Amino acid sequence: MEAYRELVSEIQRDVERLRVEFGGVPCPTNCFSCCQNTATMAISEVEAQDLKIGLERLPAQLRTHIRRKAERTIKKLEAHGYSAENIIPDAGMKAIGVIKGTPEGECPMLIAGVCAVYEHRPVICRVWGYPIHNGNELACCHKTFIGKRRQYRPLNYTRYWNECKRLSSELGVEKKTPNCYLVLRLLSE
Template sequence: MTEHVLDNLLKNYTDLITRVDEHIQRLARIHKDRLACKKGCDECCRHLSLFPVEAFALSRAFSRLDAPCRERVLDQAHQTNRACPLLVDHVCMIYEARPIICRTHGYPLYMEKEGRAMVDFCPKNFKGVKKLDRSDMLDLDRMNTLLTVVNSHFTACFEDVLPDRIPVDQALELYQSL
């Protein structure tokens, strides 16, 4: 598969990422003094499973790392299934290509559970904020619906049936196998 073909297959995903990033960047500007999330803060970085569209985007970014870095990540992936193998010395090696859950973690997510409205965010963030505007929150159900649709469109372009979810350690070398 050529880069151009993969770019086209990932276009909906990259458009969604752009929208999510715009929201997060706006929040970061507004609440910059109330955010603990920064380089080196990795307590939330866990070994995850991803939709295939995210796994391929992650794998593509991984393939662009230099060989020693890829080897170190692969070694870490074989050693644990708890911490994200892409963390090297508390830094994400594919930060620009991180999945949506990683982009949004720590920021206010609006959801409904059993008919009750809930907002979740990292307890280290937004200290002293009494009330968040609804516009500060990402609607988790809507975002998950959009990601599911984007993923369905992406997987429909493959002849082989792709799994529903792909663990990060198995996603690392997907791109190289195309």
């Protein structure tokens, strides 16, 4: 976990570099749209271990609220034939289609528009909103850096994700878990 904390520090430095170059936070105030369709996003084990710390620090009432959200999402996904295993191959992209735009599509940890585990959120949540290098592609939220994406050196998301995979493998768990299933697991451990 020490190596993961170093990775998070590196990401924070890289994000700060872009923030300074851009002249501030690129997201509109009070926007949390990117948390609204993330119930099936794939999370690696090393990120899960950090999330667990964040969840354990929450009051019991919030943990219960998060657990119920995750359970409602899983119930809806399973009614459409999904499971923790068959969601992962495309990183949850197809499965989110059946709950997109509904309360069940939301990240279980989003409460009243605020991330309940902000200091412990997964890597993608730390970088989304900034231009990221993802494989051979440049990706960015459609609401930020409009018309300016190529003017900045993007965040090296490929490296961050590869490091997550490497550290997860050191923990003995290579498989990723869809967000809602992971949250339920972490709150049950």
